[in-house]
Amino acid sequence: MTPTRETFGNISTSSQVVFYVVAVASMAVFGYGIWRRFRLWRQGQSISLKQLATGTVSQIATKIGPGLRRLLVDGLGQQRVRGRGLPSWAHGLMFAGFMMLFLGTTLLEINHLAEMVSKNLGFHHGLYYIIYELTLDLFGLLFIVGTSLFFARRLWKPPSVGHRGTDWLVLILFLAIGITGYFVEALRIVWQQPTGIGAQCSPVGLWLSSAFRGWTEGQARAAHLTVWWVHALLVFGFIAAIPFTRLFHLIAGPINLFLSKTVLGQLKPITLEEAERDGRIGVSDIRHLTSQQLVSLDACMECGRCEDVCPAFATQKPLSPKRVIQDLKGVMEHLADATPDTPLSPHDVIKPETLWSCTACSACVFVCPVRIDQLTLILDMRRHLTSEGGLSGTAATALRRMQSSANPWGFPQSERANWVPESTSPPPN
Ligand code: SF4
Ligand code: SF4
Numbered sequence: 001m002t003p004t005r006e007t008f009g010n011i012s013t014s015s016q017v018v019f020y021v022v023a024v025a026s027m028a029v030f031g032y033g034i035w036r037r038f039r040l041w042r043q044g045q046s047i048s049l050k051q052l053a054t055g056t057v058s059q060i061a062t063k064i065g066p067g068l069r070r071l072l073v074d075g076l077g078q079q080r081v082r083g084r085g086l087p088s089w090a091h092g093l094m095f096a097g098f099m100m101l102f103l104g105t106t107l108l109e110i111n112h113l114a115e116m117v118s119k120n121l122g123f124h125h126g127l128y129y130i131i132y133e134l135t136l137d138l139f140g141l142l143f144i145v146g147t148s149l150f151f152a153r154r155l156w157k158p159p160s161v162g163h164r165g166t167d168w169l170v171l172i173l174f175l176a177i178g179i180t181g182y183f184v185e186a187l188r189i190v191w192q193q194p195t196g197i198g199a200q201c202s203p204v205g206l207w208l209s210s211a212f213r214g215w216t217e218g219q220a221r222a223a224h225l226t227v228w229w230v231h232a233l234l235v236f237g238f239i240a241a242i243p244f245t246r247l248f249h250l251i252a253g254p255i256n257l258f259l260s261k262t263v264l265g266q267l268k269p270i271t272l273e274e275a276e277r278d279g280r281i282g283v284s285d286i287r288h289l290t291s292q293q294l295v296s297l298d299a300c301m302e303c304g305r306c307e308d309v310c311p312a313f314a315t316q317k318p319l320s321p322k323r324v325i326q327d328l329k330g331v332m333e334h335l336a337d338a339t340p341d342t343p344l345s346p347h348d349v350i351k352p353e354t355l356w357s358c359t360a361c362s363a364c365v366f367v368c369p370v371r372i373d374q375l376t377l378i379l380d381m382r383r384h385l386t387s388e389g390g391l392s393g394t395a396a397t398a399l400r401r402m403q404s405s406a407n408p409w410g411f412p413q414s415e416r417a418n419w420v421p422e423s424t425s426p427p428p429n
Pocket of ligand 2: 299300301302303304305306307321322325367368369370372374
């Protein structure tokens with residue numbers, strides 16, 4: 001017998017209809033959440049997406065090539081996530097498991113739609129079925145292991161990682177989806193009684209099915225239907241929750257990877273004409289950020305990598321690049337229901353001391369997994385402070401001394417050659 005299984009085996013037609021109604025409802029909530037954020041992003045400075053899609057095929061390829069490469073290398077390849085021990089392993093396993101389960105579910109639905117057109121179009125059988133079932137069975141395990149590692153990490157509570165109640169809900173949801181998925185498989189094996197390779201290709205499900213040894217087909221079918229519904233509702237809950245939790249980095253992260261600049265941490269020169277046209281220098285309102293910069297605020301998953309490497313933070317200066325991003329995100333969220341009196345200046349929440357504490361070392365920029373450019377954001381806000389005469393602290397003193405003595409320490413010109421030992425011959429003219 002050819003190894004296979006029905007897509008909606010043991011699920012009645014009426015249950016399938018309800019399934020699709022709930023699926024559409026969860027997609028609607030997901031779409032609404034994305035649209036809410038999109039409305040915020042649109043209020044930034046235009047980034048002319050149309051320009052990316054104009055020109056000859058080779059011109060378009062040249063323009064979008066770097067973005068696609070970043071999606072492949074930093075997104076799918078997780079290049080910037082690797083090399084940090086437990087968190088890297090946890091994210092890598094969870095990401096690999098998630099992507100494979102997502103791909104598997106999509107293929108299953110495509111097979112179902114194809115079979116609705118004609119039974120001959122179905123492909124979920126034979127060798128494909130064996131590889132499919134084996135792959136998903138193993139990647140499901142990776143997903144559960146990755147999620148459990150994140151659980152352990154949250155219990156340990158590293159101070160640089162953001163902690164919110166919804167993070168626990170998301171992890172519990174992930175674990176529940178993974179575990180109920182295996183129970184659905186095990187109970188299906190109990191009532192379907194596949195034999196040979198058709199059963200062996202789901203080793204985890206087969207092993208779990210031994211817990212239900214002795215159950216009648218009727219009992220197994222009833223339990224399968226119940227757990228299948230629980231599993232489906234959990235998945236729909238997950239889809240609906242994406243735009244409203246930290247999971248939103250699944251959407252904003254890839255968009256930011258695609259749109260971000262090739263070189264980060266570089267201050268763009270401003271011409272006099274631009275300053276006159278805009279009536280400002282730097283960033284004094286959240287809407288002065290580009291739409292891509294607003295997307296980047298939503299891409300932050302508060303992993304704390306930038307804070308861990310920031311020399312200013314390490315030396316107890318009042319600066320955490322992660323906090324700066326979160327504060328800017330908080331101001332961006334005011335755009336949703338802004339009135340003329342709504343404070344939209346980042347300077348209302350980010351103090352000058354914070355901005356002047358940055359040494360512009362770029363360490364944060366290099367480690368951020370989703371290529372958020374914390375440094376440019378900080379420098380653009382500093383530009384505004386400088387243009388308003390708000391330069392203070394050591395930076396102001398150094399600049400004043402540069403102006404008066406041509407060196408940042410304020411040494412008089414008469415002492416310029418003091419460091420040269422008297423015995424040293426003067427350099428030839
Ligand atoms: S560039 Fe600034 S914020 Fe980033 S790590 Fe260096 S000092 Fe910290
Ligand atoms: S800005 Fe980047 S590195 Fe920093 S917490 Fe957010 S995602 Fe992590």
